[in-house]
Structures are given as C-alpha cells and as structure tokens.
Amino acid sequence: MRILGLSGSLRRDSYNTRLLHGTRGLLPPGVELDVFEELAAIPPYDEDHEQLKTPPAVAALKAAIAEADALLVVTPEYNGSLPGQIKNALDWVSRPVATTPLRGKPAAVLGVSTGLFGAVWAQAEMRKVLVTIGANVVDRELPIGQAEEALGEDGLPLERDAVELLSATLTELIELAGERSLAA
Numbered sequence: 609m610r611i612l613g614l615s616g617s618l619r620r621d622s623y624n625t626r627l628l629h630g631t632r633g634l635l636p637p638g639v640e641l642d643v644f645e646e647l648a649a650i651p652p653y654d655e656d657h658e659q660l661k662t663p664p665a666v667a668a669l670k671a672a673i674a675e676a677d678a679l680l681v682v683t684p685e686y687n688g689s690l691p692g693q694i695k696n697a698l699d700w701v702s703r704p705v706a707t708t709p710l711r712g713k714p715a716a717v718l719g720v721s722t723g724l725f726g727a728v729w730a731q732a733e734m735r736k737v738l739v740t741i742g743a744n745v746v747d748r749e750l751p752i753g754q755a756e757e758a759l760g761e762d763g764l765p766l767e768r769d770a771v772e773l774l775s776a777t778l779t780e781l782i783e784l785a786g787e788r789s790l791a792a
C-alpha cells in the first residue's frame with residue numbers, strides 16, 4: 609500500500625514536513641509513504657488555462673494522487689486558514705470535476721504550528737476542501753502546537769498522547785484505503 613504525503617509548507621526546515629516524514633516511523637510493514645516534492649512548481653490556477661496543456665507539476669501531482677492508495681496532508685496554518693500554495697494545488701487537482709483523482713480517495717489531515725493551537729483551523733479548512741472535492745476524509749485532527757518543544761528530531765511528537773492520536777489517524781486512513789481496494 610502506498611500513501612502520498614503532501615506538506616503545505618515550502619520551508620526547508622518545516623515542522624510540518626518533518627512530521628510528515630516522521631509518520632514513516634508509525635506505518636505498519638507493507639505501507640510506504642512517498643512525499644510529493646514539487647509543490648512550489650505549481651503555477652497559479654487560472655480557469656482560462658485549464659483546457660490548455662496541464663502544467664508539468666500539476667500533472668505530476670495528479671498522477672501521484674491517482675497512483676497512491678491514500679493521501680496524507682500535513683499543513684501549517686497561515687492567518688487562520690490554509691497556506692495559499694497548497695489550496696491552489698488542490699484547486700488544480702479538483703478539475704475537471706468528473707476525473708479528479710481525489711474523488712473517493714482516502715485522505716487524512718495533520719497540522720503543526722509554532723503557536724499554541726496546533727493549526728486546528730487550517731486542518732478544519734483542509735478537511736472541508738478535500739470533502740468538497742470528493743475525497744473520503746478521516747474525521748480526526750491532530751493539534752500539535754509549540755512545535756519547537758513538541759516535535760522530536762525523528763519528526764514524531766514527544767507527547768505520548770499525541771503519538772497515540774497520530775497512530776489512530778494513520779490506522780483509520782490505512783483501513784479506509786484497504787476497504788477501497790477490496791471494493792475495487
């Protein structure tokens with residue numbers, strides 16, 4: 609089983625990207641995580657250009673989502689909402705509506721912030737966007753605030769409760785992906 613990881617942060621030393629890579633430490637045997645690395649290359653969405661040639665980074669993201677059994681999004685919160693670039697990328701992926709690779713795709717959302725609240729608004733917005741596009745989204749959030757103290761070098765939370773919540777989210781995501789592949 610393959611999970612596609614998508615970080616909403618473009619920053620080299622991103623806490624969110626660190627958590628995304630860290631989740632590998634909790635995945636059971638036989639489940640792999642590939643991280644999409646081309647988010648910064650996605651141009652601004654423009655409906656006038658939608659019928660023209662799909663930009664290469666958009667095509668790469670659509671193909672990566674189509675080939676994955678599940679999507680794991682880890683996002684910071686910017687000004688109470690999603691960072692623009694990841695929303696922009698999902699707007700591209702959502703079109704054309706009839707063929708979006710997100711339709712029915714199992715997905716889960718995590719988030720890390722440096723402040724107290726753990727990007728919960730951004731996580732809620734991300735779940736809303738993914739549900740709107742048609743993904744099958746795990747109804748859980750993982751609020752990891754004060755990232756500097758909360759995340760270990762291995763990318764996993766230091767608090768046991770947070771690790772348990774993270775494990776439960778990953779388990780549910782893997783179960784959804786398993787059910788979907790059985791139904792196919």
Ligand SMILES: Cc1cc2nc3c(=O)[nH]c(=O)nc-3n(C[C@H](O)[C@H](O)[C@H](O)COP(=O)(O)O)c2cc1C
Nearest residue numbers: 617619622623624625684685686687688721722723
């Ligand atoms: C433009 C901008 C807006 C931000 N707005 C919020 C916010 O609304 N809520 C919050 O908890 N943190 C906010 N932060 C702080 C982020 O939590 C912090 O920069 C975090 O490290 C970003 O994640 P990253 O390390 O994965 O890049 C903001 C940061 C930036 C750069």
